[in-house]
Amino acid sequence: MFRVKSLLIYFIPVFVLFLAQGCGSEKTTQQEINAGKPFTVIFNNFDIDLGTVAPNSSLEVQLKNGKFVATGIAKGQTSPQTASYSLLDSGVTEASCPKCISVWGGIFEYDEHNNLLKDKKIIGRIVLKEN
Numbered sequence: 001m002f003r004v005k006s007l008l009i010y011f012i013p014v015f016v017l018f019l020a021q022g023c024g025s026e027k028t029t030q031q032e033i034n035a036g037k038p039f040t041v042i043f044n045n046f047d048i049d050l051g052t053v054a055p056n057s058s059l060e061v062q063l064k065n066g067k068f069v070a071t072g073i074a075k076g077q078t079s080p081q082t083a084s085y086s087l088l089d090s091g092v093t094e095a096s097c098p099k100c101i102s103v104w105g106g107i108f109e110y111d112e113h114n115n116l117l118k119d120k121k122i123i124g125r126i127v128l129k130e131n
Contacts, residue, residue, distance in 0.1 A: 029099075029110065029114055029126065029128060030098060030099055032128050033063055033101070033126075033128075034063065036062060036063050036064065037062075037128055037129065038060065038061070038062040038128075038129040039061055039062070039126055039127060039128045039129055040058055040059070040060055040061070040126070040127045040129070041058060041059045041061055041070070041101070041103060041108070041116060041124060041125075041126055042058045042116075042124045042125045042126075042127060043055060043056065043057050043058065043059075043116070043123060043124040044056065044122070044123055044124045044125075046118075046121070046123040046124075048118060048119070048121070048123070050106055050118065050123075051075075051104065051105065051106065052074040052075050052076075052104055052105075053074070053075065053103075053104055053106065054073070054074065054075040054076075057072060057073060057075075058072060059071065059072035059103055059104070060072065061101065061103055064084070066086050066088075067084040067085060067086045067102075068084060068085055068086070068101050068102050068103055069082065069083075069084040070082065070083055070084070070085075070103040070104055074104070083103075083104050083105070085102040085103065085104070085105055086102060087100055087101075087102050087107065089102060089105075090102060090105070090106075090107050092107050097109060099111070101126075106118070108123075110126050114126045114127070114128075
């Protein structure tokens, strides 16, 4: 009886900790992006000027060496373009905007549902690439 009680005293806190950490397998979008996982930024039809970003377009993006490398077709272009920007290029720090990305010179925020936001308006989505 003593052994069973000792084992329960040990395993119950370990099991509770395991559950509290989400079974250890779920990463947040922010963690995945910061780890360099490629993702797609899909822009919906929006009514604000985003410079070279065309409505109803998408960009393939990956964080490499602190810069967001984005490839896609710019407004008015027919062939893909690639550009890389960091948050710091626009004077933003990760600490001040942890769920922000910098693509084609613009700073965009995303929420817990992976909606892409500009000035608090939903203008698209972020979709993480499957392994």
